[in-house]
Amino acid sequence: MDLTRFLQTVSTFSDLTQNELEVLERALRVDDIPAGHVLLEEGQKSRSFYIVMKGEVEIFRKHKTGQGLDDLGVLKSGELFGLQSLVCNQRQNSTCRAITPVTVASLPKTAFSILYNAHVSISEHFQYIVAQQLSRDLRRLDIGVMDSIRSGDVAPLYKAARETGTVN
Amino acid sequence: MTRDDFRQQFPSFAAIRDVDLDTLLGALETSEAQKGSDVISAGRKNSNLYLIRDGRLQVSLDSGGQCTVLGEFGPGQWLGEMGMIEPETAGVARVSAVEDCVLLKLSHADFMALRRSDVSLTSVLLQVFCESLAERLRCTMQLVYEDESETDTRGDATMGWFLEVARQVMGIAARTGT
Numbered sequence: 001m002d003l004t005r006f007l008q009t010v011s012t013f014s015d016l017t018q019n020e021l022e023v024l025e026r027a028l029r030v031d032d033i034p035a036g037h038v039l040l041e042e043g044q045k046s047r048s049f050y051i052v053m054k055g056e057v058e059i060f061r062k063h064k065t066g067q068g069l070d071d072l073g074v075l076k077s078g079e080l081f082g083l084q085s086l087v088c089n090q091r092q093n094s095t096c097r098a099i100t101p102v103t104v105a106s107l108p109k110t111a112f113s114i115l116y117n118a119h120v121s122i123s124e125h126f127q128y129i130v131a132q133q134l135s136r137d138l139r140r141l142d143i144g145v146m147d148s149i150r151s152g153d154v155a156p157l158y159k160a161a162r163e164t165g166t167v168n
Numbered sequence: 169m170t171r172d173d174f175r176q177q178f179p180s181f182a183a184i185r186d187v188d189l190d191t192l193l194g195a196l197e198t199s200e201a202q203k204g205s206d207v208i209s210a211g212r213k214n215s216n217l218y219l220i221r222d223g224r225l226q227v228s229l230d231s232g233g234q235c236t237v238l239g240e241f242g243p244g245q246w247l248g249e250m251g252m253i254e255p256e257t258a259g260v261a262r263v264s265a266v267e268d269c270v271l272l273k274l275s276h277a278d279f280m281a282l283r284r285s286d287v288s289l290t291s292v293l294l295q296v297f298c299e300s301l302a303e304r305l306r307c308t309m310q311l312v313y314e315d316e317s318e319t320d321t322r323g324d325a326t327m328g329w330f331l332e333v334a335r336q337v338m339g340i341a342a343r344t345g346t
Binding site for chain 2: 084089093120123127130137138139143149150152
């Protein structure tokens with residue numbers, strides 16, 4: 001699969017120039033991952049961010065009671081994960097595991113730092129994506145807590161929380 | 169406002185280079201808010217970042233005819249970054265001036281123009297906002313999920329807990345150290 005051509009199909013990168021896509025393509029590493037392999041683990045600091053090229057990746061997190069797991073969804077081709085924790089230097093809030101054999105393009109933290117210093121336009125683009133997602137997540141919680149205040153019911157807030165920050 | 173004045177009053181943005189800071193100072197619009205006036209109205213879209221140079225702004229929620237004050241922001245603090253970054257949705261809180269204020273305003277349109285002309289500047293701004301917003305989100309989620317298992321016992325304390333969550337979402341708890 002031609003990586004540059006693939007990146008052109010990913011909506012997240014639609015604002016990058018052809019030159020920026022080529023720089024990003026050179027920095028990314030492509031790997032084939034077997035089904036069942038854990039790419040990012042909840043609680044750990046992110047070492048890379050990933051773009052799913054082929055296959056499916058499931059996301060889940062430990063239930064707060066300690067019993068069982070909360071299923072948060074499935075990532076498919078063109079979707080990213082691990083970017084927020086890389087940009088914000090935070091721990092992962094969920095585990096990402098290959099359901100099927102997957103092909104991923106990844107950018108390790110060291111390469112991300114080099115990109116940040118050498119091609120600030122690309123790293124700024126990632127920062128903007130993360131800032132937008134964080135703003136949406138907090139706005140969702142904002143509305144959820146207001147609905148809970150108005151109704152006196154915790155359900156709107158919990159619903160907002162479950163839809164928020166699915167993958168960082 | 170000089171570079172030194174800005175850096176002294178807003179140390180979070182200390183990483184901005186001199187040349188980029190000059191650009192930012194040129195883009196910021198000084199506005200005044202009279203005591204009692206609304207800076208951000210509840211339920212209306214805000215697309216401006218406000219850096220508080222002087223005065224105090226109050227954040228409150230209006231519900232069922234009752235106004236609940238969540239907290240205040242003062243000189244050296246900022247609010248509205250979410251609206252500047254993502255102006256599509258309206259906030260739920262009202263922000264009003266509890267005394268005459270001098271604010272430095274950056275609109276979404278001007279921010280996007282800076283993104284085209286000065287990415288090294290917007291990269292620093294975005295890094296500050298990303299880290300701040302991520303911490304607010306992390307603390308809010310922790311607060312929500314820690315109490316989920318205690319729903320049945322919260323009883324009358326629920327409204328107080330809702331307001332605590334609201335403060336965390338809006339970054340009031342973090343910024344005022346409460």
